[in-house]
Amino acid sequence: MTNPDEKGRFGEYGGRYAPETLMPALEELEEAFTVAWNDRDFRSELAELLSTYVGRPTPVFHARRLSQSLGFDLWLKREDLAHTGAHKINNTMGQALLAKRMGKPRVIAETGAGQHGVATATACALLGLDCVVYMGEKDIERQALNVYRMHLLGAEVIPVSSGAGTLKDAVSEAMRDWVGSVGDTHYIIGSVVGPHPFPWMVREFQRVIGDEMHHQLHGRAEPDVVVACVGGGSNSIGAFATYLDDDVELVGVEAGGYGLATGKHGASLIEGTPGVIHGSFTYLLQDDEGQVLEAHSISAGLDYPGVGPEHAAYRDSGAVRYDSVTDDEAVEALHLLSRTEGIIPALESAHAIAWVVREAPSLIGKNVAVVLSGRGDKDVMQIAALDD
Amino acid sequence: MIDHGADRLRRLFETVRSEDRAALLPFLTAGIPDIRSSASMFEAMAAAGADGFEIGIPYADPLMDGPVIAEAAERALAGGMTVERAFEITERVTASTGRPVLLMTYTNPVMHYGADEFAKDAAAAGAAGLIIADLPVEEAAPFLAATRDAGIGMALFAAPTTTDTRLVSITRAEPSFVYAVATLGVTGERKESSGALEALAARIRAVSDVPIVAGVGISTPQQAGAAATVADGVIVGSALVRRALEAGSADLAAAALGSAVRDLRGAMERGR
Numbered sequence: 236m237t238n239p240d241e242k243g244r245f246g247e248y249g250g251r252y253a254p255e256t257l258m259p260a261l262e263e264l265e266e267a268f269t270v271a272w273n274d275r276d277f278r279s280e281l282a283e284l285l286s287t288y289v290g291r292p293t294p295v296f297h298a299r300r301l302s303q304s305l306g307f308d309l310w311l312k313r314e315d316l317a318h319t320g321a322h323k324i325n326n327t328m329g330q331a332l333l334a335k336r337m338g339k340p341r342v343i344a345e346t347g348a349g350q351h352g353v354a355t356a357t358a359c360a361l362l363g364l365d366c367v368v369y370m371g372e373k374d375i376e377r378q379a380l381n382v383y384r385m386h387l388l389g390a391e392v393i394p395v396s397s398g399a400g401t402l403k404d405a406v407s408e409a410m411r412d413w414v415g416s417v418g419d420t421h422y423i424i425g426s427v428v429g430p431h432p433f434p435w436m437v438r439e440f441q442r443v444i445g446d447e448m449h450h451q452l453h454g455r456a457e458p459d460v461v462v463a464c465v466g467g468g469s470n471s472i473g474a475f476a477t478y479l480d481d482d483v484e485l486v487g488v489e490a491g492g493y494g495l496a497t498g499k500h501g502a503s504l505i506e507g508t509p510g511v512i513h514g515s516f517t518y519l520l521q522d523d524e525g526q527v528l529e530a531h532s533i534s535a536g537l538d539y540p541g542v543g544p545e546h547a548a549y550r551d552s553g554a555v556r557y558d559s560v561t562d563d564e565a566v567e568a569l570h571l572l573s574r575t576e577g578i579i580p581a582l583e584s585a586h587a588i589a590w591v592v593r594e595a596p597s598l599i600g601k602n603v604a605v606v607l608s609g610r611g612d613k614d615v616m617q618i619a620a621l622d623d
Numbered sequence: 624m625i626d627h628g629a630d631r632l633r634r635l636f637e638t639v640r641s642e643d644r645a646a647l648l649p650f651l652t653a654g655i656p657d658i659r660s661s662a663s664m665f666e667a668m669a670a671a672g673a674d675g676f677e678i679g680i681p682y683a684d685p686l687m688d689g690p691v692i693a694e695a696a697e698r699a700l701a702g703g704m705t706v707e708r709a710f711e712i713t714e715r716v717t718a719s720t721g722r723p724v725l726l727m728t729y730t731n732p733v734m735h736y737g738a739d740e741f742a743k744d745a746a747a748a749g750a751a752g753l754i755i756a757d758l759p760v761e762e763a764a765p766f767l768a769a770t771r772d773a774g775i776g777m778a779l780f781a782a783p784t785t786t787d788t789r790l791v792s793i794t795r796a797e798p799s800f801v802y803a804v805a806t807l808g809v810t811g812e813r814k815e816s817s818g819a820l821e822a823l824a825a826r827i828r829a830v831s832d833v834p835i836v837a838g839v840g841i842s843t844p845q846q847a848g849a850a851a852t853v854a855d856g857v858i859v860g861s862a863l864v865r866r867a868l869e870a871g872s873a874d875l876a877a878a879a880l881g882s883a884v885r886d887l888r889g890a891m892e893r894g895r
Contacts, residue, residue: 242761252759252762255781255784255785256784256804407686411687512731524706527731
């Protein structure tokens with residue numbers, strides 16, 4: 236595993252392409268995180284909250300029935316069982332604690348599927364911070380349950396109508412807020428994206444996923460393959476971080492949408508080209524003029540035209556294999572896991588399940604660990620509508 | 624002899640300093656109100672007393688821009704605006720007004736075009752300089768080199784939040800001018816001046832003699848007049864873009880821009 240260099244670069248990717256107004260805040264954040272991360276008190280306060288409040292460690296579950304039918308041993312890292320129903324809370328607890336430590340009483344966040352918004356609103360409620368969440372209008376429509384959860388948690392949800400009204404637009408709007416509010420506000424970005432130090436800091440908060448998996452599977456079923464979905468890429472990097480130096484095949488599954496050939500997808504690493512999006516040099520979907528293209532995915536959390544810069548570095552080095560599955564494959568996998576194991580996965584996580592199902596012939600006899608990044612309650616109405 | 628854009632920019636700042644005034648540099652997005660009449664908007668503002676221009680190359684995810692300029696970018700792109708067409712508009716405005724044109728955009732369109740190619744083609748079109756809203760000094764080296772090689776100028780930003788340590792690295796990188804962000808926040812009209820510009824300008828002057836151009840949140844003649852007392856140049860954007868977007872026709876837009884620029888210019892002379 237690599238740490239970014241002093242300019243915040245993983246290889247050539249990353250950096251800090253932000254308006255000057257934000258630069259001092261990014262420097263301050265880097266300094267504050269570096270100090271906190273080396274501070275035993277901060278680490279133990281976070282560990283205590285993760286254990287008594289979030290419910291960590293989350294279990295690793297051996298999916299026996301699916302293993303039997305697929306011909307390999309499938310292990311599920313149950314991030315869906317973390318408080319609020321997804322891995323997002325690992326990061327928001329860390330960043331909210333940091334905001335508090337930095338003396339910032341107000342927190343802003345963006346959200347796509349609503350999971351990061353709910354996780355941010357939750358951490359802010361717990362720690363007594365004001366919380367504003369930016370969410371695209373299209374996502375507000377398809378994730379109504381999470382919008383209401385945020386309201387219950389005392390957060391203000393601001394609809395974003397620019398662009399396609401999805402995650403990209405919500406990130407842009409949150410950044411615009413931050414440009415004007417940076418004195419008293421911390422921006423809790425929800426993935427390993429954005430200007431340095433965000434990609435590095437969010438990975439450090441998410442690597443608890445991989446570290447726990449390692450302890451849970453060590454000596455029992457060492458994974459041959461670790462699979463996770465990639466939107467911005469935080470649950471995957473959190474799992475991969477632990478295994479990068481080991482002889483383990485790492486697979487990141489991007490949103491194939493209607494199929495890569497249709498151009499309607501969220502596969503930035505597979506189909507994108509290098510450029511700058513939301514403050515970071517990375518792979519993104521863009522046109523001939525350098526304008527960011529709209530992504531498409533049935534899953535709001537993967538509907539993003541960029542990706543974390545650390546993933547961009549691993550794409551180029553080959554340290555991680557990136558592949559995609561379509562909307563249809565993901566929906567089918569959601570049904571399969573629900574019926575076979577009694578677990579309704581989030582549509583995002585269903586992408587990782589869909590990949591192991593499709594690639595089963597090449598996985599025979601192996602130990603395959605999949606990060607089940609979130610639960611599917613939020614997607615139930617959307618799936619029901621597909622059945623009509 | 625080749626008249627480099629960077630030289631014309633330098634002469635502009637020398638001139639306004641010798642005349643003890645600030646240059647008025649109106650901003651408008653290229654392709655507003657439409658591609659065909661875009662250049663004539665700048666010509667109308669030149670006739671009304673603009674000293675030079677900031678021509679915005681529209682970008683669909685403008686992190687530093689408020690709703691007015693963001694809407695202008697969306698409209699211009701929907702109307703078919705491209706980098707190449709912005710260069711064509713630059714060429715015509717430079718030729719017909721003789722005043723320096725600064726191109727303003729975001730990192731990705733320039734990077735995608737290629738920084739060196741972009742600077743070369745901008746120079747060929749007659750541009751005097753380049754402003755990239757999301758490019759801090761840490762990432763600016765390749766762009767500063769590209770513009771220097773092409774003979775055009777380039778700005779770096781300073782904001783009210785910028786520390787004195789950062790001001791030193793920013794001015795040491797030798798930008799053609801420092802774009803001083805007058806308000807904490809994205810571009811847009813504001814009723815009140817924040818008062819942040821005076822302190823920022825003084826801090827920049829304390830470390831360097833580099834020309835200072837103030838922008839962001841300067842919309843009324845009164846605000847422009849106040850900014851003119853501490854800066855070498857004043858950029859007014861959203862207030863003008865809004866007038867151009869609201870006008871019913873290209874002729875009305877040109878008239879509205881001309882009259883607004885006259886008012887701004889008048890206030891800036893009185894302010895001195």
